[in-house]
Amino acid sequence: MSLLKNSSNNFRSNTTMYNSVDKGSKKPVGKKTKANEALLNKGLEIINQMSEEERALISSKSHTLHFQYLLGLSSKKSSRKVGDEIKDSSTPVGVALISDEDIMVPVIDVLKNKDTGIDPEKDITYREVKAGELFYLTLYEFMFLIIRDEYGGFCCDEYGNSDGVHLSVKSPAFYRGDAKLPTPTINYNKKYGRRSIKAGMVDIDVYMPDGSWVIKPQYADKFGALLKNTEKYRKISGGKLPPAPTLVALALKEKLNLNVAKKEEE
Secondary structure (H helix, E strand, O other), X not given: OHHHHHHHHHHHHHHXXXXXXXXXXXXXXXXXXXXXXXXXXXXXXXXXXXXXXXXXXXXXXXXXXXXXXXXXXXXXXXXXXXXXXXXEEEEEEEEEEEEOOOEEEEXXXXXXXXXXXXXXXXXXXXXXXXOOOEEEEEHHHHHHHHOOOXXXXXXXXXXXXXXXXXXXXXXXXXXXXXXXXXEEEEXXXXXXXXXXXXXXXXXXXXXXXXXXXEEOXXXXXXXXXXXOOHHHXXXXXXXXXXXXXXXXXXXXXXXXXXXXXXXXXX
């Protein structure tokens, strides 16, 4: 029972972190909403009901799951804070990971979100990922993976910290009943003093000469539905992304009527 008591105290100290002050900056470490507080209190309740064996499982395999980078949609801009500046940023839509072990990961339609909801029995299937294989998940797939007890909301960062990357959720709308799910986000653990996790984000889409946006072929199977014109691009490109200068050259030939001139010569 002492283990449970100590773990409960540790979790309570984490909840008070939201009201604490960074002595160096004199700014709150974080903002605690009623929704977040409700989730934290529910977590404490669950922890207090666990056996020592169940507690030992929490985050026991977070060191085996390695964060690589976020996947972003460049055609849909959001923002991120860099120092005192607010800069445009691609909107995160997924994550790249590597596992040290063979694991079963959730497969969820990329168009499922906080408004549609996700039925775990009807909307989630599973596929096997081999150890050492780079794989991509949507943010909701990541959420349903990382909330398993063996990860406990954490995975490794690039430096091998088993709690270096964690799940965060925006939950006020979910708490009020205005959304069917919280909105998942992924962040570096602040205790390691890391830069914004968005800084290393890789875009999954590209701007075309005709003014359209398309999903890059390597991401099209999972994320293609996010942009309606992906299939058009894949037919043109043969499934391989040509170099940008080639695309520009082809577009210029068309714009300058060089294709027409060549046909007239023939």
